[in-house]
Amino acid sequence: MKKIPSVQFAACLVALSLIAMGLGLMTGSLGWEWGVSWSDPIVQDIRLPRTLGAWLAGALLGLAGALAQGLFRNPLADPYLLGSASGASLGVAVALSLGLWGSASFADMSEAMQWAMRLGLTGMAFVGAWAAVLLTLLLAKGVEHTLRLLLAGVVVGVVLGALTSLLTLVFPQTLPAMQSFLLGNTSMLSGQACVLMAIVLLSSAGLSWIFSPLLDGLRLGESTAHSLGLRVLPLRIVLLAVMGLATATAVAQTGLIAFVGLVAPHLVRARFTGRSASLLVLSALMGGVLLTTADVLARGLWAPQELPVGVLTGILGGGYLLWRIHSSQMAGSSA
């Protein structure tokens, strides 16, 4: 397939983003409605932050996914590799369980419980995601060996997942809310959430851009990267931290959205090769387009009911990957 230069690609993705966001503003509980009046508070207060928030969360996940695939040199890597997904789920499960267990009097609860209640679901998801990543890094004893990191991530994911299941067993009333988190939920995104995500996105993208030469060097192997003057260990730590931050922020606001982080870099690489820096930015833009589109479909297909946006990204993303595998097999067998 012919490759597209980066600037053109970026412009194309920005245009697609604007179209998707425009559609988002026109889709709501009444399905699609042509034309939108800006003064309508529903548009201002609900649709605008939600659509923008979906784009920002998608961009964060796309960026994190590109970082994961570059750092681990594995096209199947996704941002949830280091256990951040299970950590966030556990954080939410704890918050929900405390909410149920919490007595009427705030003062009766222990320090930790009060703190958790104040953080709320979003804060607890964020803390949980970070705690899991740190646990993985501890278990892998640093970032030197990517294989150890991957294994540690799997272990942490399984253990924290088991703890989450245990909590939902003891408090089955939390199940519907947990399910909503696990399937992704863009319905309650507020203006505040958008501002927060925008700040994190800009700083993550900036840091990734500066430290992206590591990803370029790693494409030829660690020794070569080393020989090209890249200080592999410290750079890897910084990029892993950026990946963790971007993922945790997105997950805290929208729950676990599948496949966006995995598929966005793939879609970009299908039509683009070049610097990792450009790849990262394009993956972010692509992620934004993907999630905004999924959110619009989630709202519009079955209005006024909503499909969980994670189900749509799973179907679309999974479908795309299947098609890729199929077409590469066909190409391989006919070669």
Added chain:
Amino acid sequence: MARLALFICMGLWFHAAVAVTVTDDRQVAVTFTQAPKRIVTLLPSLAETVCVLGACERLVGTDKHANWPASVKALPKLGGLDDTQLEALVRLKPDVVLLAKSARIIARLEALGIPVLALEPQTHADVHRVLQTVAAVLQLPNAQDQADAVWQNIQRQVSQAKTNIPVQAFNATVYLEASTGGYAAGEASFIGEIMRQLGLKNIVTSSMGAFPKLNPEFVVRANPQLIVLAQPMVTHLSQRPGWSTIAAIKNKRVCAFPSAQADILVRPGPRLGEAAQLISDCVLRSFAP
């Protein structure tokens, strides 16, 4: 003397010959040659049903979520809805186990020769039917009359609750949230039925299903006058984008219930009269001038 003995014998024989056959929710006919004396329930509403029919002392074990009446809390707990502790159950030597139709342990219990009755009330009509079935199984004197009396009592509670609804609240639009994550309770749900009997209009019609996941925009558009949270997780409703414009929130007509009361609202069972009263009390408070 001989005639007395004959009478007694006939009486005993008569008593022993009364076998009751009922059809449970699986459409399976279950026969009880004797009234069960040791009952295990694995669904909270079934424990409530047994107690409300006055046979509470026959309960020997319940699931861990059963908590009404207070005496039930002291009974041995046999696990949740899907992870029953089989050994503990068998050791209690129950004459019958009352459980939900969807319980996975049914096959196991039957294989062990323990009589099983699957009853799962989902609607108000179900509650009446379950009362009748359980009364028959318990072989209470005048079983059907007893069951009907209990049902009448429940209906009376609901009517009483309805009269407490102030005039301003007649036909008020209401939004019921069943759990955080946007699941609403519609007209087709159990609590939705209670709302309807109280004369309140649910913004979620029966065509949308019992527990649809709603776009929050829909609630803002519908602008309900009252919001009832059937789960004890009151997250800051006014902070949800666009929700500060909703009439119910502006006028502070939000009914939230702590966990013990929330149970009554969501469990389809014989305490629906109480549920109606809880809601009407809250409506009265919210619409007070």
Added chain:
Amino acid sequence: MKPAYALTAQKLTVQRGSLSVLCEVDLSIHATQWTCVVGPNGAGKTTLLKAMAGLLPSTGELHVQDQDLRMLAAKDRAKMIAWLGQQEQGSDDLSVNDVVMLGRLPHQSSWVGADAQDVAQAQTWLALLQLMPLKEKSLAQLSAGERQRALLGRALAVQAPILLMDEPIANVDLPNQSDWLQTVQQLTQQNTTVVSVLHDLNLAMRADHVVLMHQGRVVIHAKPDDPLLHKALMEVFAHRIKIHRVADQWVVLPI
């Protein structure tokens, strides 16, 4: 005055666990000449090369052009020593152009990326190594020889005065081997110091200097004509080889 030795090592030791893989090596690599490191499997050749490139932790003295290697900043060291590893991996979706451009990383700032000079340099090396027609092809589509040339182009694009290569022509056919020899000659003529590890003794004997290693130590460091080198080779390879003089070249054959 230009130093006579590009790389010097004194008592260079590399430990792996409790095992000494490299044992107190003293070695001085002649500048602008081609040195070949040979020895049986497991002699420590790759370890020596990696240690001298600064890619492995080691103890002992290590100087590059009179500067202490370990005190150099990573980028400065990268601009002085270029490295081409054994079985170097490259992501299969990289094009030949991308690969060669990656060699310019030590010269780039992370903000701007590649500039016109980088592109020009890369083009020069692509042309020199006859890679121009293959420029846009991805690594997966190349033959072993072409792939090696692309990776060599990457190492050359660094434009470092010292080039270290570990088994650079392992799976490469004879014509490509001939090309490689020519390239090395050209490099030394342009004042680049080349150090290569080769297991093919015939090619190794064409170098300016030969370093023979055995069990983590340097046995001898001499010119190919030196009879002491021949004697040492026979000993290290357990007299299973014979060294012949054929058409003005040394040829080493198994017995």
